Amino acid sequence: MKQSDSSGLRVSGLCYRVEGRTLLDGVELSVSPGESVAVTGPSGSGKSTLLMCILGLITPQAGTITAGGREITGLGSARLAQARRETLGMVFQFGELLPELTPVENVALPVLLDGGRHQDAYRRAEELLGELGVPTGTTPTGMLSGGERQRTAVARALITEPAVLLADEPTGALDPEAKEGVAHLLFTTARDRGCPLLLVTHDPSVAGRADRRYELQGGILAEAGAL
Amino acid sequence: MRTSMRTAGTLVRIGLAAGRSTPGDRLRWWSLFGAALALAFVTLATVATLATYDGRETRADARGAVITDGKHGALLYREGADSVGSRPVSVLFLHLLTPKAPVPAGVSRWPEPGEVLLSPELLRTGRSEGILTRYGSFAGTITADGLVTPSERIAYVRVADAPPKDDDRWMHVAAFGAGGGATGEMADQKPATSTLLALWSLTGLPTLALTVVAARVGSRSRDRRSGLLQALGGTWRHRMIVNVGEAAFPAALGTLAAFVPYAVASVRDIRLGPTGYILDHRDVWDAWPTAAGAAVVSLLAVLGIVVGTHRVHRDGRSTRPASFTSRVPAWRLLVCGIGVALVLTSQYVPQRAQLAVFTCGTIVMWAFLSSVVALLTRHLGSWLANSGKRKGHAGRMIGGRWTHAHPGVIVRLALAMVIGIGIVAQMQVWTSRLGVHSQAAVATHQRIKDTVIQLTTGGMTAAQTDRFRSSLPAGSLLLTRAFHDPGPGKDPWVTIAGSCRDLRTLHVACPADTKPAAATSPQVQEMRRWYGNVEFAQVPHVTVKPDSTESLLVVTPEPGQLTAVKQAAYTLPNPSVQVETLGGNWLGSSRAHLANWIQLFGITGILFILVAGAVSAAAECVRIRHALAPLSVLTGHRRVFRSVSSWHLTVPLLIATVLTGAVTAWHSVFFISLVQEGSVSWTVLAAGITTCAVVSLTVGFLGARAAAREADQWRPAAD
Structure with a gap:
């Protein structure tokens, strides 16, 4: 895999309040290239909100986010989308794939939408899916198993070779074997590509694979065990 | 038994909850509501149609004349036709033979000689055309019991003078109410099946399409649910209960909502848009029990469509619920x-x-x-x-x-x-x-409007026609039309006769003329179109034989004088005439x-x-x-x-x-x-x-x- 030239992910003084609840209260976080960080915490503690803020889907009330040397906060929607496309790769909890498309088409989609060469996109998608053990035939993605779908989602996040990789409960709905497979894939890919990985999970075994573990509670993000 | 009831109750609750929580649920709720309303509306319209046909027959029977021979007749009765605007009017001429002559339904007593009873709709629509005085003096209205529909245009005319004895169009009537009649709107009533066929092909089919569409709104999550239920060991009955539970509430409310227009139509007469037809509220009212039953059928049909459009397809090619790969x-x-x-x-x-x-x-x-x-x-x-x-x-x-x-x-x-x-x-x-004749009538009306008017009368002497001529609009021509049928193998022809002055006005040469007439008038061209072989003849005086072979023709100098001609015709001594424009009976x-x-x-x-x-x-x-x-x-x-x-x-x-x-x-x-x-x-x-x-x-x-x-x-x- 090609090494990324990303300069990591930096989150500084991030605050987000909604309906009187403080979900993020001056969150500070830094993930270096090739490093993996797992964020755990009880349901509703704001773990996914942190990822949504980094992804630019939620605008925080305060704080800055820098990904791949590019500041995400304060960008207009067009430039934010461009930054997201070029810098961030995201694996959603439920994949968010288009079930009618084949796995190759789903994986190639970000490149196609960005106007990239489609032949290259299909070839790269097939390579990624092959590495991840997902069938590359004409079967619609919706007909694949949960593990295959989630691996397809990982491949989609990787095809643009993002500077930062984000994952929101990527193993939440998988059986132990599939969970292991997807977790292994995410951590090794991030390490091999020198790409920072920020992963949100409930699963201690998955979180245990990360270089560092953080816990989010009451809006405060702290190293695991520090709270 | 108790377990299965409990299961059914749980499944219904699942369906009810699903109806409130799926994406686009409001859209499906309102769609099902609208579809159930539409289907119930068409179903109730079917009930109302059948009830109306039934009511029409009953009222037509109640006013139907019992024809008898001369000995037992209590009155003389003749059916005539007229029109107001483009709508046909049924005119019934009467001459009482005994003071205690029976009356039909809708009439409490006969008016005096020279007076008329009119239906309310005829009174309303004909007022501007002088209907109050056209057939005689207005003496009252016919009540709803004597009308097949409130929109019927009908008149009972008690003629002032005794009809000619040799006019066989007059019939002896002994009583009313013992048999069907073909007067008024019953004259050309289409069978109920025709109306219902039109209703269901033009309105029912789209309603069924709407129901199918509404049933499938947001079907993806339900298809997945059906697949899941099947995977959990549920049978078609379980899936049906969930689907019915989900759709029952909006479908039932929609069906109930369809009763609003039905209820209105059952307490007051409703005029139906472009047709001008008025639904008799009594017919609709009487059919409430049938309507209730039909509404239940309609509701079941909606639920049946909901269930039928959510079948689980098992093609045996996959272990996963096939929600989007099903084959045709x-x-x-x-x-x-x-x-x-x-x-x-x-x-x-x-x-x-x-x-x-x-x-x-x-x-x-x-x-x-x-x-x-x-x-x-x-x-x-x-x-x-x-x-x-x-x-x-x-x-x-x-x-x-x-x-x-x-x-x-x-x-x-x-x-x-x-x-x-x-x-x-x-x-x-x-x-x-x-049809050919209606198209020809429309074409004739476009070319010459109502300038050629035919009058079917009894026999008239020269003095009577002269008096009639004097009451016509100024400049009108009066001619007679005689039909000749030479028998099998030979073509019939029509003779149109009038004074030389009148014929020349129509650009028809008189025998005494030395020069041929100039180009034929449009009125004559139209007469040839309708009558076929026409010969013109000059007569010093216009008369009409009483044997029904002759009739009068009036040619007015300009269009729009039909009402005035009718006014003159119906004040003739024997007013049981029929007045219509050339081809006019096909127009209406x-x-x-x-x-x-x-x-x-x-x-x-x-x-x-x-x-x-x-x-x-x-x-x-x-x-x-x-x-x-x-x-x-x-x-x-x-x-x-x-x-x-x-x-x-x-x-x-x-x-x-x-x-x-x-x-x-x-x-x-x-x-x-x-x-x-x-x-x-x-x-x-x-x-x-x-x-x-x-x-x-x-x-x-x-x-x-x-x-x-x-x-x-x-x-x-x-x-």
């Missing part, structure tokens, strides 16, 4: 082909069976067309997706895959358009089927007014189909909105939403529009060639196709806009 069964394509074959071969079967074969073929073809459209749509989607993939066009690829996976969306929208264009085309074609025929009924049913049907199309489009916008929104993470461009929406919705719908237009044009032309009358209006067809094309573009635009708006707020969430 081959037998449905075969049946559709049989329908087309029936239409095509209808012209070769015996003439009597042609229309029946054509109609059967048409119904089968339309009923199973959805399967063909689904198959074509799937192929089109696959082709688009592969083409998009080859070219690296993400929008075309996604749109094509969606079309391939969810052909039902396109099928429902396309069928709404097919039925819509079909109804418009059939309305136009049927209303153009006036029931066939001419058929167009109004077709309009009423057709416009209602189009309204329902528009709702069906709108619901289907809105449902797809909801689905597109949710499905496309995650792409916002992958791209900042909005053009992908437009692109997907265009390739998934607009392009297939435009193709469906073109095909629909072609099929409709072929079908209409075929129908006309079969019945050998009517015409296809290419303007109307083009307008229908243009409307559908605009709808296709609008649906695509709205889908893209909905997705783009959703994308702005999209957050990943569990489904």
Whole structure:
């Protein structure tokens, strides 16, 4: 895999309040290239909100986010989308794939939408899916198993070779074997590509694979065990 | 038993909860409500129609004259016809033979000689045409018991003088109320089956389409649920209970809502839009028990459609619930082909069976067309997706895959358009089927208006015709028309006779004239068109023989004097005359007014189909909105939403529009060639196709806009 030239992910003084609840209260976080960080915490503690803020889907009330040397906060929607496309790769909890498309088409989609060469996109998608053990035939993605779908989602996040990789409960709905497979894939890919990985999970075994573990509670993000 | 009841209760609760919590649930709720309302409305309209026919027969019987021989007659009775505007009027002339002559229903006592009783509708519509004095002095109205409908135009005229004894059109009547009569609106009553056939083909079919569309709104989550229930060991009964539980509430409320117009129609008389027909509220009121039963059937039909459109397909090729790969069964394509074959071969079967074969073929073809459209749509989607993939066009690829996976969306929208264009085309074609005589009457009226008026009278002497002439509008010509029938093998002819002055006014030469007449007048040309072989003769005095072979012709100097001529005719000593313009009896025929009924049913049907199309489009916008929104993470461009929406919705719908237009044009032309009358209006067809094309573009635009708006707020969430 090609090494990324990303300069990591930096989150500084991030605050987000909604309906009187403080979900993020001056969150500070830094993930270096090739490093993996797992964020755990009880349901509703704001773990996914942190990822949504980094992804630019939620605008925080305060704080800055820098990904791949590019500041995400304060960008207009067009430039934010461009930054997201070029810098961030995201694996959603439920994949968010288009079930009618084949796995190759789903994986190639970000490149196609960005106007990239489609032949290259299909070839790269097939390579990624092959590495991840997902069938590359004409079967619609919706007909694949949960593990295959989630691996397809990982491949989609990787095809643009993002500077930062984000994952929101990527193993939440998988059986132990599939969970292991997807977790292994995410951590090794991030390490091999020198790409920072920020992963949100409930699963201690998955979180245990990360270089560092953080816990989010009451809006405060702290190293695991520090709270 | 208790366990199964408890299970059923739980499943119903699941269904009820599902109805409140699925994406686009409000849309489905209102769609089912609207569909149930529409279907119950058509069902209740069917009940009202049958009840009305029943009531009409009863009232017609109550006023029907019992004809007898001269010895037992209590009064003399003669049926006549007139018109107010373009509407026919039934005029019943009476002469009492005994002071205690019986009265029909709706009449409490006979008026005095020279007086008339009018129906309220005739009074209302004829006031401006002098109906209050046309047949005599107005003495009162006929009550509702004596009218088959409140919109009936009928008059009882008690003539001032005794009718001529040699006029055999007068009949002796012994009583009323013992048999059907063919007066008033009963004169040309169509069978109830014709009305119901028109109602269900033009309004019922779109209603059923609306119900199918409403049942399938947001079907994806329900299909998954059905698959899950099946996987959990649920039977079709369990799935049915959940689906029924989900749909029962809106469907029941919609059915109940349909009783609002029914209730209104059962307490007050309602005039039906373009037809001018007034529903008698008593008929509707009497049919409440039937209406209640019919509403239950309608509700069950809605729920049956809901259950029937949520079957689980098991093709044995996958372990997963197949929610979007189901195939179109081959037998449905075969049946559709049989329908087309029936239409095509209808012209070769015996003439009597042609229309029946054509109609059967048409119904089968339309009923199973959805399967063909689904198959074509799937192929089109696959082709688009592969083409998009080859070219690296993400929008075309996604749109094509969606079309391939969810052909039902396109099928429902396309069928709404097919039925819509079909109804418009059939309305136009049927209303153009006036028949040769009605078309000729319309043409004559366009050329000479009402300037030639025929009067069928009893015998008239020269003195009487002179008096009549003096009461006509100034400048009017008075002629007689005699019909000659030389017997078998020889052509009949008509002699039109009048004074030389009158004939010359019509550019007809008199025997004494040395020069031939100039170009014939348009009035004479029209007389030749209607009477065929016409000879003109000069007579010093105009008289009418009492043997019914002769009648009078009045030619007015300008149009619009028909009312004045009628006024003069009905004040003749024996006013039991019939006055009509040349070909006028064809202008006001029931066939001419058929167009109004077709309009009423057709416009209602189009309204329902528009709702069906709108619901289907809105449902797809909801689905597109949710499905496309995650792409916002992958791209900042909005053009992908437009692109997907265009390739998934607009392009297939435009193709469906073109095909629909072609099929409709072929079908209409075929129908006309079969019945050998009517015409296809290419303007109307083009307008229908243009409307559908605009709808296709609008649906695509709205889908893209909905997705783009959703994308702005999209957050990943569990489904």
